[in-house]
Amino acid sequence: MLSANIVLFTALAYVALLFLVAFVSDVRSRKGWLGLVHSPLVYTLSISVYCTSWTFYGAVGSAARSGLEFATIYLGPTLVFVGWWFLLRKLVRIGRIHRTSSIGDLISSRYGKSTSLAVLVTLIAVIGTTPYIALQLKAVTASFQVVAEATGTSLLGIPTRDIDIRTGFWVAAGMAVFTILFGTRNIDANEHHHGVVAAIALEALVKLVALLAVGLYVVFWIAGGVPEVFRLPAAATVLQGSETFGARWVALTFLSATAIVCLPRQFQITVVENADENHLRTAGWLFPLYLFLISLFTLPIAIVGLATLPPGSNPDMFVLTLPMLHDQSALALLVFIGGFSSATSMVIVASIALSIMVSNHIVMPIALRLPRRSAGVSGDVKTLLLVSRRISIGVILLLGFAYFVASAQSDALASMGLIAFAGVAQFLPSLIGGLYWYQASKAGAFVGLLGGVLVWGYTLLLPSFEGGSVIPASLFQEGPWGIADLRPQALFGTEGVDPLVHSLVWSLGINVALFVLVSLVRDQKPLERLQATLFIDVFRNPADNEARFIRRSAAIDDLYILAQRILGTDQAYRLFRDFARQQGSRDSLPQPDTEFIAHLERQLAGGIGAASARVMVSQVITGETISLDELMRLVDETQQVIEYSQQLEHKSQELQITARQLREANERLRALDAQKDDFLSQVSHEVRTPMASIRSFSEILLSGDDLTSEQSKRFLGIIHNETLRLTRLLDEILDLSHLERGELNWSLRPIDASAVLARAVETCQGMAAGVTVEVRNDAGSVEVLGHSDRLAQVFINLISNAIKHNTGADPRLSIHSTIIDGRFVVDVQDNGPGIDPADRERIFSKFSRAWSTDRPSTTGAGLGLAISRAILRRMNGTLDLLPATGQGACFRVTLPLRQNADQSPRAAAEG
Amino acid sequence: MTWKKARDATLVLTVVGALGLLPPVLPFFDRPVTVFGMPLIVVYVFGAWLALIVLARWLSNRLPRHVARETTLGPADEDAVSGDRPPGGEPG
Amino acid sequence: MSARVLIAEDEPNLVESLSFILSREGCEVSAVFDGESVLERLRTERPDVLVLDVMLPRRTGFEVLKLIKTDPGLSAIPVMVLTAKGQERDRRTAEDLGADAFVTKPFSNQDVVDRIKRLAGG
Structure with a gap:
């Protein structure tokens, strides 16, 4: 059995240890020895300030009542950290570059460094956090009484006597001292509290060890193994809730994911206290692992507690009462210290975060608006800040204590954890919208936030006071003024929904709707637009770009006085000297250019928040213009x-x-x-051959006096013939070229193809001496689209070829015309030597003489078939050499009949 | 694995993790079956959770490290920058 | 000079002009009109000079030239190649095959006479 004195002594010794750790870490970091404090492990452990006494004791209680539901509180944060690359990394980068001091500062800074937005966020944070602090005080007090009394009903986890508010007071007072000592030692350019972080990390370890120890004890000592635990009848009751995986599961997972980002203390630890972005890489998996381990034994403890502790026991105290029941005093003490750790770490970080917000966003703006009593004294703003922070911490803890006293005897606090989650979840739309949506505007954020919080207060916070004397029960049953549609837990007839889900859907729904609508309606101010771009494109635009858009000037002396007032003499001196060096000046004062002013304002923002820093800097600025053109260009550039x-x-x-x-x-x-x-090359050959004759005979004629007149006449005749041949050749080349390019001065007209053929045959009669020509017309009169002279040219070419190349003894020629499949078909068949199959296609190419065994001068240049084919193609016809069937060669001409030709698109287009 | 693939894999892991731990999937495992003496649903939730952690750790080493390159740091930060970080670019 | 010259050329007008100028110089000229006939003629009689057109029917001048120059019995006959293409590529082909002279159409009568005289005298 533990006496109250032993418990008290242990607790005090533990607190002393915390002080020592914080003190040593603070001193070391001040000397620049960051060591372990500046490590991803400590960073990750400090994030576990998320696990408060509410989860330390309450998770088992939740598991006993609702089975696996408790896991949602850890699964949400797990997912956010697994996806650290997408949201947390951006938050941390923005926090570092813009010297963000709190979540209120981040939201305010994003929306044009708005003071009103910062005040609103701060108020919401205080409203949401104070009862949460009260919850911690109550947990410490109750657990102290349970562990120290160990008699009567305390073994059921219910203190025998009334809650002793004195314990709560001393806990609050002790936390205030600790927080003031280590949380407000200085106003740093970056709000790093190494001592606090080290102490929190130690507490995180204690929490984990305590829960793991009690878990191992319960599972392997009391129950005798994991399967044994789940064989207990209580296991079935705990896991039976078929409604576990419903809307409430989704809502809780979402809420916890939101809370890990939006809770002011989480933002403080994860973003503000972050010293190195790369620590996130470790936290991305190590923090989920921490959560996994700390909740590993929750379910078994709940099952075993239900099974072995007497009925009526308080499940929220199973962690403590199970070891006590088995007389494990040391383990019980460790559990108590673990619960104490989880409560105190939350209280410390939450009060630091809140005090920074209160002093930066409420006290400073008021101080800035008060008339200046005297000229600024060095460090006066710094002193004001420190004092106001210390007072804020005291006030916040006092508020928490008062809340604790007021609600000590009711169960109102039990649900406070989730209510606080839902409250800070209202920050989410403005935060996410601000990080990813250029058009999100200050007005939208403000209206959305206000609307969401009012709905949250009405639907969730207010009902938590139900049963008290302040609010009449009729409000919940009948609605205000009897309007049923306005009942807090059944807005507009949404009855039968889980109150948390109900509130979350309504408040966030209205929040998002107002945020988006007002953002779309109301235009942004230039500064909002600039900040939007700097935040959203933080990975592309370093904040130094700010100087590109805002042109400001000021007297360096005024700036120096300002910096001294906020940072103190030493830090202001170092800041100015370092920047002067960077500018390349030997002087200790830098040039007060736009860039320096932007740099200074960011440094000051680290101490007093972006909004106040802007107000203060603006007071000494002599000229300021925001270049909208530059801004638009930047937006364009990044989108491009x-x-x-x-x-x-x-x-x-x-x-x-x-x-x-x-x-x-x-x-x-x-x-x-x-x-x-x-x-x-072919043309050259064809031209050179007649030219050779012409030149040769010309030279003979020129040189020879001894020629007879007969010889001279003959030679001149040859020359004349060769020039005609040359002319013919050139005509053919031009003709073919025109045909191929489709540049013709003749158009297609309806003609009688049979008549044209007959005329061609007649023309060739003259040269066909000695050749038997047989003509057979099976087609009769046929109408085709074509040009009669050109078609005649084709027929003449074919017939004359057949006559000229037919070197047989009994030359015969058969011309047969008919109609096949709507086409006019003419076959020209001879009984000559035929054409080598290898040359079948080549004969239609230009200058081909593959088939010619005759003396070339009597024929054309070999262009005839190529021209004929081109002419026919122009009339939509074809010219082919039919496969050899026996003796001789057979050429086939086909032309579409006119009615068929009309249907062909090409003819229609040209006709 | 390029960092872009690691980034995409991280996104997929987060989304799949979220979907796998939400109602449409969870009730599927909520049946009276035991694995090593533990109910299937418990094994599934904690198993999926652990798998998420292991995969996240595997991926985290494949995402690029951040290298501070600010030139306008205060004196307190310069200590923080002079760490033993390996060189490497910061992809936007 | 009374060299015997064989002309292988399918253009009758050129055969006539070449016959005329060479006869005037005292040569004994005979002519064939295609590639196959050249080889037939060489089996029966042996000219002092062969004038060979490249573009011959039935067998091209280059084929004929190749056969002549690879035949030990015929390779000594000097060959003057005539071509209307006049491209450098043809000239090289002719030289590679062992042509003794190369003349492009249209040619100068005097040039042809000089070359043939030289080939017949060598």
């Missing part, structure tokens, strides 16, 4: 960068496709180029 990087990946794929297309086009061009070379 995002778009570009997205487009870039898309573009590189496009480029690959384009490159392939270019390669293909290049290959085609090369082929065309080779064809062109080939063509020119």
Whole structure:
């Protein structure tokens, strides 16, 4: 059995240890030996200030009542920390660059360094936190009485006597002393409290060890193993709640995830006290692991407690009463110290965070508005701040104590943890919107926050006083003035919903709606716009960019006096000297340019908050302009960068496709180029051959006197023929070129193709001496779209080729026309030597003479078939060499009949 | 694994973790089955939780470290910067 | 000079002009009109100089040249290649195959006579 004295002595000794740890850490860090204090481990442990006595004792109580539901309080923060890269990293970066001193400061700074917003956030934080502090005081007092009495009902976890408020008072007083000593020693440019953080980290370890020890004891000593625990009948009762995984589960997970960011003490530890962004990398998995370990035995303790402790025991005290029941005094004492740790660490950090907010956002603005009594004295603002912080801490703890006294005999405090969570959750829309939405405006944030908090107060905070004398019960049953739609826990007929879910949905819903709507309606001021860009694009724009948009000037003396008033002489001197060096000046005073003023304001903001720093700096500023153009450009630039990087990946794929297309086009061009070379070479050959004759005979004629007139005449005749041949050749080349390019001066008209064929045959009769020509027309008169002279040219070409190349003994030629499948078909068949299958396609190319065994001068230049094919193509017809069937070659011409041709789109377009 | 992939994997892990620990999935495991003497739902919640932690640790080393490059630090911060951090860029 | 010259050329007008100028110089000229005929003719008679057009029907001048120059019995016959293409590539092909002279159309009568005289005399 533990006597009250032993418990008291242990507690005092533990407190002394905390003082010592805090003191040593503070001294060491002041000398620059950061060591262990400046480590990711200590950072992570200090974040576990999240686990207050409410979770230390209450989690088991929650598990006993609602099964696994207690886990939601840890799962939310786990998810936020696992995703640290996305939200926490941004918060910490902004906090460091803008010297953010609290969550109120961050929100106020984001929305144009607004004082009113800072005041509102501070008030909400105080309203939400004070009862929470009271809850801690009550937990310490109750646990002290339970562990120290160990008689009567105390083994049930219920103190025998009334709650002793004196214990609560001394706890509050002790915490105030500790917090004032280590939390307000100085106004740093960055609000780092190394001593406090070290003490909190130690308390975090104690909490964890205590819970693990009692958990191991309960599971393996009392129950005899994990399966044994779950075999207890109580396990089934605890886990049976089928409603566990409903809306309340979602709401609680969301709420706890929100709280780990929005609770002022969490913001203080995670963002303000963060000394190195890389510590987040460790905290990202180590803090979830801490939460995992601390809740590992919650369920078993609850089950075993329900199973072994007498009925009517208080589940919230199972952690303490289980060891006591088994006479494990030392373990009980350790548990008490663990609970004491969780309560005190919360109280200390919460009161520091609140005192900073109160002094920076409420006291300072008031002081700044009061008429100056005298010219500023060095350090006077600093003194004012320190004093106001110390007083704030006292007042906050006094408020908490008063709340504790007022509600000591009721259960109103039990639900205070979640109510506080829901209260600070109202910060979430403004915070997240401020970090990711450029258009989020101060007016929107203010109205949303105010609306959300009013709804929260009405639907959640107010009902927590139900049963007291202040608020009539009729309000909850009938609604104010009997309006049922306004009942606090059933707004507009939303009955039967869990009160927490009900309040959360309504308050956050109204908060978000107002925030978004007002932001969209009300325009931002230039400073808001600038801060929005600096916050949202914090990873792209260092805050030094601020100087790009705000042009300010001031007398360096005024600035120095200002800095001295806030930072004190030494720190102000160092600040000015360092910046002067950075500017490259040997003087100890820097140039008071825009950049320096921005730097100074950020440093001051670390001490007094962004809003007050801006007000103070503005008092000594002689000129200020905000360059909106620059601001717009910055917004454009950053958005362009995002778009570009997205487009870039898309573009590189496009480029690959384009490159392939270019390669293909290049290959085609090369082929065309080779064809062109080939063509020119052919043309050259075809021109040079007649030229050679002409030159040779001309030289003969020029040189020879001994020529007979007959010879001269003959040679001149040859020359004349060759020039005609040259002319013909050039005409053909031009003709073909025009045909291929589609530049023709003839159009398609309805013509009788049979008649054209007959005329062509007639024309060729002259040269067909000795050749048997057989003509058969099965088509009759046919109408096609074409040009009669050109079509005749094709037929003449084919017939004359067939005659000229037919070197057989009995040359025959058969011309047969018919209609097949709506096309006019003409076959020109000879019984000559035929065409080598290898040359079938080549004969249609230019200058081909593959089939020519005859002397070339009697034929054209080999362009005839190419021209014929081009002409027919123009008339939508074809020219092909039919596969060899026996002797000779057979060329086939086909042309669409007119009614068919009309349907062809090409003919329609050209006709 | 590039840091961009690690970043995306972190996002996926967070989202999947959240979905896996919310009602649509949880009741699926809430059935009278025991694993090593423990109810399935308990094993699932704590198992998923631990898996999240392990994966988060694995990924955290693949995300880029932050290297302070501010030039306008006060004297107190210079100590903080002169740590033994490895060099590396800070992707925006 | 009474060299025997064989002309392989498919353009009748050129055969006539070459025959005329060479006969005037005292040469004994005969002509064939395609590649195959050249080889047939060489089996029966052996000219002092062969004038060979590149673009011949049935067998190109280059094929004929190659056959002549790789045949030990014929390779001594001097060959003057005539071409209307006049490209550097053809000239090189001809030289590689062992042509003794290369003339592009249109040619100068005097030039052809001089070359043939030189080839016949060598």
